[in-house]
Amino acid sequence: MTDKPSSGLTGPRFEEPVERRDFFGLAAVWSFFGMILTATLGALKLPMPAVFPEADSRFPIGKPEDFPAGPPKEIKRRRLWVLSDDKGIAVVSTVCPHLRCVVTRHADGTFVCPCHGSRFDATGKKTSGPSPRGLIWKEVSITPDGRLIVDSEREVSSNARFAV
Ligand code: FES
Missing domain, CATH: 2.102.10.10 (Rieske [2Fe-2S] iron-sulphur domain)
Incomplete structure (x- = not known):
């Protein structure tokens, strides 16, 4: 196990930078959940008509x-x-x-x-x-x-x- 040495400083400016591999992994996970959410909302909207006919022509x-x-x-x-x-x-x-x-x-x-x-x-x-x-x-x-x-x-x- 090779942990990076910590700088010992605290605060957002001194946080360790996110590794590129971690960043792409997180982006993939959030994209997946975004896609699932969008697909679910689209599926829920399907039964509703886009245009409602007038009650009486x-x-x-x-x-x-x-x-x-x-x-x-x-x-x-x-x-x-x-x-x-x-x-x-x-x-x-x-x-x-x-x-x-x-x-x-x-x-x-x-x-x-x-x-x-x-x-x-x-x-x-x-x-x-x-x-x-x-x-x-x-x-x-x-x-x-x-x-x-x-x-x-x-x-x-x-x-x-x-x-x-
Ligand atoms: S709306 Fe296109 S010509 Fe009238």
Whole structure:
């Protein structure tokens, strides 16, 4: 057994330096425990969904008289534009199908995504950019008490109108 001679001094400045072999041994042990802890936390998180679905995909947006034929109205909170003309009411999502940025609507009725530049015409059809498809039009219905309901999970064609 070959112990190193002690300097006889005490305090953190005078502690014997850690041997390289000891340092790598301790690093390996702590890395192992860190890996086990990370794997355990990951395994515990697996059963939980990353995204919780909305409780109800249907929500009211107002009464038909709130949307007279004319300029479209934006419902920012719901990320929708409501278009109303003499044929009825239509609702288009402002969420870009590419990576879910919110598109902006220009005065000429076209839509542009600020994130990667996808462009959509006034019917929501993609005209350029990386978006894999056009904007999504949502189904509109009405409750017995006369409130317009949008179903965010039901898609309709861009020329569908809910007649009021
Ligand atoms: S998120 Fe709209 S183009 Fe990428």
